[in-house]
Amino acid sequence: MAAKEAPKQRDAEATKGRILSAAKVEFAKNGLAGARVDEIADRAKANKRMIYHYFGNKDDLFQAVLEEAYVDIRTAEQKLELDHLPPREALEKLVRFTWQYYLKNPEFITLVNSANLHKARHLKHSKVIEVVSRKFVTMVGGLLDRGVAEGVFRPGIDPVQLNITIAAIGYYYLTNRFTGSIVFERDLTAPEALDERLQFNIDTVLRLVCITP
Amino acid sequence: MAAKEAPKQRDAEATKGRILSAAKVEFAKNGLAGARVDEIADRAKANKRMIYHYFGNKDDLFQAVLEEAYVDIRTAEQKLELDHLPPREALEKLVRFTWQYYLKNPEFITLVNSANLHKARHLKHSKVIEVVSRKFVTMVGGLLDRGVAEGVFRPGIDPVQLNITIAAIGYYYLTNRFTGSIVFERDLTAPEALDERLQFNIDTVLRLVCITP
DNA sequence: CAATGAAGTAACCAGATGGTGCATTAGCGG
DNA sequence: CCGCTAATGCACCATCTGGTTACTTCATTG
Incomplete structure (x- = not known):
């Protein structure tokens, strides 16, 4: 079927991964309270809405990280x-x-x-x-x-x-x-x-x- | 005259000290970003204005602590x-x-x-x-x-x-x-x-x- | 190929938050 | 007792921030 690793324009796993990495950096740099959700979204090149879509809220994202x-x-x-x-x-x-x-x-x-x-x-x-x-x-x-x-x-x-x-x-x-x-x-x-x-x-x-x- | 240690209604040093203690507790509990200036003022039984009067800003207060x-x-x-x-x-x-x-x-x-x-x-x-x-x-x-x-x-x-x-x-x-x-x-x-x-x-x-x- | 649902976006909101302007008052020196 | 300075209090603001609403776009599949 589909090309094995076709660079999808939409890729849930990849986006999730980018959010997680970005969050790790941001939380590590500023702590939980100091971290900014908008900054995480930017760094992940994702929309902020995606963070809430995949991880629920800031606290749950921190837990995942x-x-x-x-x-x-x-x-x-x-x-x-x-x-x-x-x-x-x-x-x-x-x-x-x-x-x-x-x-x-x-x-x-x-x-x-x-x-x-x-x-x-x-x-x-x-x-x-x-x-x-x-x-x-x-x-x-x-x-x-x-x-x-x-x-x-x-x-x-x-x-x-x-x-x-x-x-x-x-x-x-x-x-x-x-x-x-x-x-x-x-x-x-x-x-x-x-x-x-x-x-x-x-x-x-x-x-x-x-x-x- | 007043008793030697009359509880003054206004006492800059005492207020400063209460703010410092309160700030220590709040910063220790929540970190710099997580600490709330209003909470410090409340805990110190001082007005928030006093914090800025004596310490300048949140960062300088943290430094003092x-x-x-x-x-x-x-x-x-x-x-x-x-x-x-x-x-x-x-x-x-x-x-x-x-x-x-x-x-x-x-x-x-x-x-x-x-x-x-x-x-x-x-x-x-x-x-x-x-x-x-x-x-x-x-x-x-x-x-x-x-x-x-x-x-x-x-x-x-x-x-x-x-x-x-x-x-x-x-x-x-x-x-x-x-x-x-x-x-x-x-x-x-x-x-x-x-x-x-x-x-x-x-x-x-x-x-x-x-x-x- | 239509439909369906997931991926993605932009604009927005309500409440929180650091920080101030300004009036008031206590207390001290004269 | 007066007046000046420093302590105090209240109300207020501009901005930020986590979270959401409402909508569009894509990919898959029956």
Whole structure:
């Protein structure tokens, strides 16, 4: 039948996608309250009416953006295949990945901050989040167990606390890089500064987890 | 004559103070864009006109709130008198303090997040911040040096990185406690959970800094 | 090919929101 | 007790903003 990928003049999926991307940018830049629906429509090269047609209202659009952001990071994490690596290298790879993901996807951080400003009410009843999150926690738990079994990791470490710490030491540095650069009178965004921070973080985590760092 | 502390009907300082407190609450709860000037006026039991009279505009008011928040935490830190303690205990005390300050002053975290969403433009030319920050960095730097001299801390640790890490492992947990509770399917705000996190953080920092944790 | 429903558009609206003009009044110095 | 300055209050405005109404255009299919 129709040409497989004929450039349709009307394409619901494409429009929806453009709106979602545009919304991600706008929400990340200005927060939920600061984001402007008109601006999203413009950036998406769509009519504002389409936003309400596909997503209902501003809040629901934000929720859709947020869910997509979580699915994206969790999907990327699953592709790490940490099982194929010795525990210590796997752990280092996870710290590296987390840092680099935040660095390459700065909007993720801002979106999560906005979600938390609103006490995560946009995720509270999201089934998608539940599913992808569970796989993620399991992954790190498995890695810890394996490391303990092989005698390289300390036993008794709570995988949730470790997860939080790995995220924290990267996330905090990056969200607060603007105030941080002022407080510490040092450009925290310079490439060398970023490299230095990653090394420090790897060191921190290895010292926390490994028996002989 | 009137009693020494006669409640004046007109009191510029008091009104200014009420506006500042009210603004802190409102900005912390809703962010810069989400905060409502009328709501601030109501909460301060002041007329909206007064806000513009004393602070100029919404942005300048936000800046005033932010500066006060920074001065407050830095002042509290200076009162710790870490010099009077052995390095190891001093470090633990600092980690404890940071955690508890965030817990007791949750608005600090949200305000800093808002400031960073706006790339810290509200602090960029603030002289106050510069002064209080410098004293703070010096304090931790001094502690590290002393610990190294006494042979209990590893040498070569960057005080800025350490500062950031101490803040990060508490701050991240607390800002993201809402999404975190969903992702990890565990109530991160329960008192036991908070205690557990503090212990984990102390452990993390001591392992990072001390020669024999 | 007509009809049908979905995709898309433009103009519009009501309420909210940051910000002001101006009159009023308290309190202090003289 | 007077007059001046700074504190306060009210009413008001211009604009913005999320959301909607009413309409057109396209693509598919019976």
